[in-house]
Amino acid sequence: MWVRMRDGAMLHVRQWGRGHPVLMLSGLGMSSRHWWPFLAPFLAERKGSFRFILPDARGIGGSAQIHFAMRDVFEQHWQDAEDIVQQLRLKDFSLIGYSLGASVGLHGFAQNGWAGVGRYLHIDQSPCIPNLPDWPYGLLGPRQNALFEAFERIEAKILALDSHATLADISFAIRQSVLGDWQQISRTYFHSPQAAKLFALGLRWPSLLKQVFPMYRLADMGAYVHSYRHAHDYRPALANCTIPVTVLAGSCSMLYHPRGQQWLANTLVQGRYESMEGAGHLMAIERPVAFYRALKGFLHSGL
Numbered sequence: 001m002w003v004r005m006r007d008g009a010m011l012h013v014r015q016w017g018r019g020h021p022v023l024m025l026s027g028l029g030m031s032s033r034h035w036w037p038f039l040a041p042f043l044a045e046r047k048g049s050f051r052f053i054l055p056d057a058r059g060i061g062g063s064a065q066i067h068f069a070m071r072d073v074f075e076q077h078w079q080d081a082e083d084i085v086q087q088l089r090l091k092d093f094s095l096i097g098y099s100l101g102a103s104v105g106l107h108g109f110a111q112n113g114w115a116g117v118g119r120y121l122h123i124d125q126s127p128c129i130p131n132l133p134d135w136p137y138g139l140l141g142p143r144q145n146a147l148f149e150a151f152e153r154i155e156a157k158i159l160a161l162d163s164h165a166t167l168a169d170i171s172f173a174i175r176q177s178v179l180g181d182w183q184q185i186s187r188t189y190f191h192s193p194q195a196a197k198l199f200a201l202g203l204r205w206p207s208l209l210k211q212v213f214p215m216y217r218l219a220d221m222g223a224y225v226h227s228y229r230h231a232h233d234y235r236p237a238l239a240n241c242t243i244p245v246t247v248l249a250g251s252c253s254m255l256y257h258p259r260g261q262q263w264l265a266n267t268l269v270q271g272r273y274e275s276m277e278g279a280g281h282l283m284a285i286e287r288p289v290a291f292y293r294a295l296k297g298f299l300h301s302g303l
């Protein structure tokens with residue numbers, strides 16, 4: 001289905017099942033269809049158990065042609081989620097946020113307390129992405145400065161180009177420069193040879209990235225790297241979150257240190273910490289059975 005956003009954009013939203021509403025906010029580059037292997041078993045349960053609402057974020061999946069209307073991607077994704085809640089008239093619903101989606105979840109609590117959310121599953125994300133003098137648990141911890149310097153270089157290159165251009169619209173040399181930076185970031189900081197290979201292919205055939213890379217449009221890429229470098233600190237707003245929150249962290253997460261997520265659970269009024277042993281940030285891929293069981297525990301705990 002399609003849901004109209006406040007700026008007029010039509011966002012693609014999947015709905016599976018009937019019953020208790022569950023709004024699921026995906027990680028960066030994650031399409032709604034990636035949830036299917038984990039949600040299918042719930043749809044086979046007794047009729048009417050859950051109704052899963054899964055938006056395709058701007059720039060990905062069914063919303064690949066939809067772009068940002070603002071510079072702050074966290075505010076944009078939250079506004080889109082809020083529009084879905086309002087238009088589908090969701091009440092007393094469960095909220096699940098994974099990585100970027102978890103930041104969007106915290107953004108909502110900071111903005112208006114997420115009226116209508118009955119409980120929340122927060123998956124492997126820091127309440128403050130930048131490192132600060134009193135917060136060493138941001139993205140990549142001690143390696144963050146080098147990453148953000150790379151982001152700054154990418155943003156400078158993009159600002160020098162037409163803000164409406166896509167990766168396919170720029171010359172091979174410039175595309176090589178931009179995607180080469182992403183290759184290096186994938187290898188050095190995120191240890192993802194698969195992503196590095198994808199960017200290598202994108203040098204010759206940029207259309208390959210269109211359905212799997214949420215930053216195919218250069219202006220969107222610039223918005224992401226800018227937003228992560230200047231991300232929000234949600235810690236001051238956590239006192240306003242009084243609903244039950246489960247914080248699920250990968251014990252081996254290289255992106256967000258478990259100690260920061262443990263702090264989050266301890267700070268919340270009704271926070272509970274759950275560690276997925278042996279899993280990193282991509283726990284759904286690394287430990288799919290354990291990830292399904294964690295989803296099941298959360299979903300059934302409040303019914």
